[in-house]
Amino acid sequence: EVQLVESGGGLVQPGGSLRLSCAASGFTFSNSWMNWVRQAPGKGLEWVANIKPDGSEKYYVDSVKGRFTISRDNAKNSLYLLMNSLRAEDTAVYYCAKPIVPGTFDYWGQGTLVTVSS
Amino acid sequence: QSALTQPASVSGSPGQSITISCTGTSSDVGGYNYVSWYQHYPGKAPKLMIYEVSNRPSGVPDRFSGSKSGNTASLTISGLQAEDEADYYCSSYTSTRTLDVVFGGGTKLTVL
Numbered sequence: 223e224v225q226l227v228e229s230g231g232g233l234v235q236p237g238g239s240l241r242l243s244c245a246a247s248g249f250t251f252s253n254s255w256m257n258w259v260r261q262a263p264g265k266g267l268e269w270v271a272n273i274k275p276d277g278s279e280k281y282y283v284d285s286v287k288g289r290f291t292i293s294r295d296n297a298k299n300s301l302y303l304l305m306n307s308l309r310a311e312d313t314a315v316y317y318c319a320k321p322i323v324p325g326t327f328d329y330w331g332q333g334t335l336v337t338v339s340s
Numbered sequence: 341q342s343a344l345t346q347p348a349s350v351s352g353s354p355g356q357s358i359t360i361s362c363t364g365t366s367s368d369v370g371g372y373n374y375v376s377w378y379q380h381y382p383g384k385a386p387k388l389m390i391y392e393v394s395n396r397p398s399g400v401p402d403r404f405s406g407s408k409s410g411n412t413a414s415l416t417i418s419g420l421q422a423e424d425e426a427d428y429y430c431s432s433y434t435s436t437r438t439l440d441v442v443f444g445g446g447t448k449l450t451v452l
Contacts, residue, residue: 257440257441259441265445266429266443266444266445266446267378267380267386267429267431267443267446268443269440269441269442269443272440281440317385317386322388322391323374323391323392324372324374324433324440325372325374325376325431325432325433325434325440325441326374326376326388326391326392326431326433327376327378327386327388328388328391328397330385330386330387331385332384332385333385
């Protein structure tokens with residue numbers, strides 16, 4: 223059974239940093255692109271970033287470029303999102319998601335809430 | 341403002357059919373057959389209902405169907421059931437490399 227379990231969310235002040243983790247199991251993690259998708263309160267889903275299976279390519283939505291870094295450790299079947307210079311508008315539930323075909327996610331985690339507030 | 345346009349809400353009575361539209365551009369919905377639909381209950385993980393425009397993952401009832409015409413995709417739910425009440429999001433792969441996936445703003449389905 224495929225499982226994706228996020229952790230690391232919490233309350234952080236504007237300008238602060240947070241590192242999210244996603245523990246994957248039930249599939250060959252090292253063969254799969256992986257993604258982060260977020261949902262701000264009362265808003266829709268927004269793709270944030272993705273990373274190639276070997277970590278050699280990474281892509282980001284414009285609003286987080288230069289502030290967020292996606293990474294992975296295939297030996298630990300884990301995906302990460304390091305978030306720096308956090309802003310109030312980064313407040314959201316962050317999901318890790320596994321794609322089945324380009325742009326389509328067949329498995330999602332339960333999400334971890336990030337709240338940026340003073 | 342979301343990249344794909346969905347109605348904010350739709351409603352229907354049990355047993356009826358409803359259709360949710362999802363309008364994009366030739367750079368996303370109109371340009372690729374990687375259109376998907378997700379069912380999302382608050383506090384839960386989104387669930388893939390339709391992929392590649394009209395394919396259903398294993399376990400998704402055949403009451404759910406998808407289609408596409410030009411830059412607009414549609415999700416139809418027939419034989420509405422109370423448990424179908426949820427938020428539904430469309431998504432599409434996009435050719436703009438700065439953005440891998442675009443989502444719609446979501447549609448709240450109410451079963452009356």
